Amino acid sequence: MRSFKIFMVAVVMLGMSAAGYAELQNVEIGGHIRIRGNYYDFGDVATGLFSRDDQLEVTWWEQRTRLNVTADFTDDVSAFIEIDSYHDWGTDFRSDYISGLDFRGTADVAMYQSYIQADNMWGTDLSMRIGRQEISLGSEWLLGVNDAAALFTGLSWDAVRMDYGTDTYNVTGIYAKVNESFADAFEDDVNLYGIYGSYTGLEDVVIDAYWLYLSDDESLTAFDVDIHTIGLRGAGTVGAFDFEAEVAYQFGEATLDGIFFDSDIDVDAIGANVEVGYTFDTAMQPRIYLGAAFFEGPEYDDGLLGLLPGGQDTLGFNRMFSNWEYTEFWANTEESNLIIYRAGVSFLPTETVSLAILASYFEADETIDAINILGFGPDSDDDIGWELGIYADYQYSEDLVFRAGYAHFFVGEGVADSQPILFNALGFLTADDDEDYDYIFVETEISF
Secondary structure, eight states: OHHHHHHHHHHHHHHHHHHHOTTEEEEEEEEEEEEEEEEEEEEEEEOSSSSOEEEEEEEEEEEEEEEEEEEEESTTEEEEEEEEEEEETTSSOOOOTTTOOOOOOOOOOEEEEEEEEEOSGGGSSEEEEEEEEOOOOTTSSSBOOSOSSSSOOOOOEEEEEEEEEOSSEEEEEEEEEEEOOSSSTTSSSEEEEEEEEEEEEETTEEEEEEEEEEEEESSSSSEEEEEEEEEEEEEEEETTEEEEEEEEEEEEEEEEEOSSOEEEEEEEEEEEEEEEEEEOOSTTOOEEEEEEEEEOOOEEOTTSOTTSTTOEEEEOOOOTBOOOOSOSSSOSSOOOSEEEEEEEEEEOSSSSEEEEEEEEEEEESSOOOSSOTTSOOOOOOOEEEEEEEEEEEEEOSSSEEEEEEEEEEEEOHHHHTTOEEETTTTEEOOOOTTOOEEEEEEEEEEEO
């Protein structure tokens, strides 16, 4: 609540300033509310090493509320402040219905964004944004805002961003502080650096090239991690066709200084994503598309369980801070060591209703034997499974939308073989290959 009070004081002060100072030209207040009900059915899962299988069902409602104020000044200077609250229904009710005692209601209101924006600096095309801010680059395949599916908590950074843009190109430079240990400058911290360039000189087509550097100096993990990512992206429309293609190469090193042993693991992996669609010029504007994605998996030492420190020669492709969701079930933009094939169709039955049907197939890139600690084991399977989904949007008004969706996942034998596909290929699923998953959601969202 303290953040909310500070926010309201800021709004009042900005309003008062508008009357007394010519420099403040305009103040705008906006907001956003998103509510989603989720239902998952993961079938029978083992609840313990020697326990029986139980039905695992998960149901909850999540809500995110955002409120922002923008203050525009002269000389192309502005300030933006946004607070938000993400919570699950029923976790903050303030009374015990038996005793009537008030003891809950502790959901935090966070300062989600708070930055200063300066445009056309010194009469040039240079702009600067400094402070807590969202960072969205390209299609958000590596850097996004975490709002594509369930658990839409959002993602903002304490960062400095510089942009220089013309009619044909734009260059963005980024420095972001991910974690601070209050040690020496640039030591024992997690920092992100990046340069992202876009060429827009072609009609309806953009070509991007970028370099990203994520440095973890043993701050959030036991490893000293350096991951460099260089990539190319092209996207746009050509007639009735649309396309999205991106490829990235990661290199670097992860070093563990252990008590009993040290470990040096190379970062050497490729990731790629491509999608091609075609929209028919008919009444319902049907669009069909085909897509594929590749996240190179880790290479393992012989004779040692690959998920243990020292068991990998190289790490798998790191999804970083992606906002691309390839499945509704077993990942949240961090699945790797995968080859994914996708196809779908979408259309508009009416002006306000849109429908989409999609199918995806997942297989592991690198497999690890179920019993590999001594260097032997049964042959493992790379079949992770199929996913089918159907989704509907109803645009009730310009500001209000309702959504619903259903997805079914056919679990493959690779899941039963515990292939490492989670947590950037450092973790794995465990389930019987005859247990399928189901997911249903309903959602509403309004912006103002």
